[in-house]
Amino acid sequence: MVTNITNFGRSGLSDWLVQRVSAIILALYTLFIVAYLLLNPGLDYATWSGLFAQTWMRIFSLLAFVSIAAHAWIGLWTVTTDYLKPTGLRVGIQTFIILAIFVFLVWGIQILWGA
Amino acid sequence: MSTLQVSIYRYNPETDSAPYMQEFQVDTQGRDLMVLDVLHLMKEQDNGLAYRRSCREGVCGSDGMNMNGKNGLACITPLSEVVKKGKLVLRPLPGLPVIRDLVVDMGLFYKQYERIQPYLQNDTPAPAIERLQSPEERDKLDGLYECILCACCSTACPSFWWNPDKFVGPAGLLQAYRFLADSRDTATRERLTELEDPFSVFRCRGIMNCVAVCPKGLNPTRAIGKIREMLLANAT
């Protein structure tokens, strides 16, 4: 078994599963948004804001945000371990990616539930 | 008319500071030779040309190499199958350190094979005769046990190129599944535990280069899929 500490789950299986489940959620979310936009041609701010005022939509969106965060982390972690061989550079970039994802996630939550 | 233009990768660590491509003209007398026969003819021109070979019939796995861009066994690859525009380019298997000419250091490849514990494990006392196995159970080993460890697949795999020390690679995983699939093996759980990390199995991206080049027509990608299924079944 190959041990690795920067991979949070430390299990390839859970990474693999998370990647697939998150992909499905993101696909559904994307389909929903596209369909919604197509069905509401003259979309105005009030309708759009109304959609996001509903609790189920907030939960669905949060789910999509968490999914995109997990998906991006696992994907980019893989890419950095493939291509970035110098340890310092790799850890640096990985740290940057983690922070960025964290910031985007918190920001996203703030937008959803914020005033 | 029957002269073949061969361009071959040369490197002798004692005399060359860097590898280079050397051109050979080989007289095939119009015959559809195997690539290995062509190498023999070249070695008669240049005694120092180094490559591995043994059985010359595709079962020992010695002469895996890269022929016009595709990995395969020189001894069972006829010129008609590989030569393009009268030209043949021969290189060592990609991704492994070159010792000399077409001879690569297969150490990492063998290490990954050894890592999957490629031997039957059974903790029950052996009977006085053989362990019984139904033909159906035995059929599950077909397409797995035939691997000849030529390394054509693993050295065609980008995931193995990037992480040859961590990703088991298609050849090793095919053998991992050969023992997982054997009804006589009792170490299934331990074997799966050894494989569930993010690298050993899960670096496979399913691009199927291994399937495209396997000279024995085996399908490591399918075996890797089966291992994933077993890991999932074991953990959920």
Next chain:
Amino acid sequence: MSNMRSLSFDAIIIGGGGSGLRAALELAKSGKKTAVLSKVFPTRSHTVSAQGGITCAIASADPEDDWRWHMYDTVKGGDYIADQDAAEYMCSEGPKAVFELEHMGLPFSRFDNGRIYQRPFGGQSKNFGEGGQAARTCAAADRTGHALLHTLYQNNLKNNTTFLNEWYAVDLVKNANGDVVGCIAMDIETGEVVHVKSKATVLATGGAGRIYASTTNALINTGDGIGMALRAGFPMQDMEMWQFHPTGIYGAGTLVTEGCRGEGGYLVNKDGERFMERYAPNAKDLAGRDVVARSMVMEILEGRGCGEQGDHVFLKLDHLGEEVLGKRLPGIVELSKTFAHVDPAKEPIPVVPTCHYMMGGIPTNVHGQAIMQDADGNDQVVGGLFACGEAACVSVHGANRLGGNSLLDLVVFGRAAGMFIEGALNEGIDYLEASESDIESAMKRMTRWNESGEGETVPELKRELQSIMQNSFGVFREEANMQKGVKQLAELRERIAKAHLPDKSNAFNTARVEALELDNLMEVAEATAIAALDRKESRGAHSRYDYPDRDDVNWLKHSLYFPTEKRVGKRDVNFAPRTVDTFEPKVRTY
């Protein structure tokens, strides 16, 4: 020489094929410091090419099967110069050795009841030849050798055997007392030459089919162990006995298993006639290999050969159907398509008798101890030297080996040698010392090649050697032609002694290995030629136009070739099995 590195082992096994790996496994399990030294990665050894199976009375296909019947077949197949104590040991210990392989994981094919699949092979009978064809060859499809070799390698990994892979043994080191105390070996990757000291040295170097121009053998089968033993002055037994396999693919020489005929295939001549019915009315295509090979050559010589040149016959398999071919003979389908451009499900495969197996070799007892003769003609054990597998002549194959018996020979006698050495080591043996001059004499030929200035090169000389052997020592032999061959070989030896190695680099120098191999081919060829000329009878694989009959009065003996004087002597065949009655020589018909 003092700057040469040395390595020490309890036992060094030279050769990583079936017998070497089996011996190593036994020793590694016992915790002895064991190393396998092999010029190729072990799974590239020629055992990997064995197809049809391993013959053994495990009573699977027939619950009544008896190892004594197998022993009878083996002795008869060997035309009565197989040692009966050795054949008894192999056939009776065989089932144990085969079950061990199965327990190690060998993926045998299976019958519906879950037992190991067995198929009929040539020369097999029930009830001492009275009960018809037996099915006694245990098979893993038609890849039994591959499955066996990989299984043995895997189990050596499990038991932490030390491997010196891609090392080439140059010569044995023999001390003043005549004992073998190790060898000189070269790490091919770096070119470093090392003195390997060992309490026991096992030659498991396999055959030497490459002395012939046309052979089923791998390119690496150059008789390295035989060459080393001959240069060290040890005698060779029955070197005239070379098996020509009936079905080598015409042109390519690659093997098509006897299992094809076991599964129901048969040979036809250009008229489509199943000619084996004439030569062997009972066993037909499953007669002994020597019988089938000779019959094929007779058909060709009498103008009934196939093809434009009329120089081969056909092996017909299409009537078996694609399902049987795919299930039981998948490797043959592949090989035929690749090397004969023929799909056996539709067309017959062109085949011709092709050199396949060396029945002779280093004479040993059943423990693998090498034997020599003292001045009075009595057997004497060589200190420190062991042999097993094709390199050895125990002798279980006599004048003709039965199909499927070579894999059994490998595992039974590899195991036996391992067990015996383990016991001997437990009793305590010390390293025997070699002097500087002992080592220097083992380095002699290596030094010769390294200092060669100019002369003929290796490939040309090798081709000549192979053509001499092919022309003068083939399926049928005859005095004048063999004498010519012996003379040509003597001349060739002079030329090889002056030959030139242009490339003297160190890193993975395959040209140097091929030069060293040429010396060994020369030794084997000469021993074969001189022994063949000497045996004035026809027996098993040794067939002479000028002496067409078996001569039990003068030749119910092993031949023993002494390299120092290039003389052929005789050695008694063992007719004293321990638990069964002796099988007396009878006329051999199938």
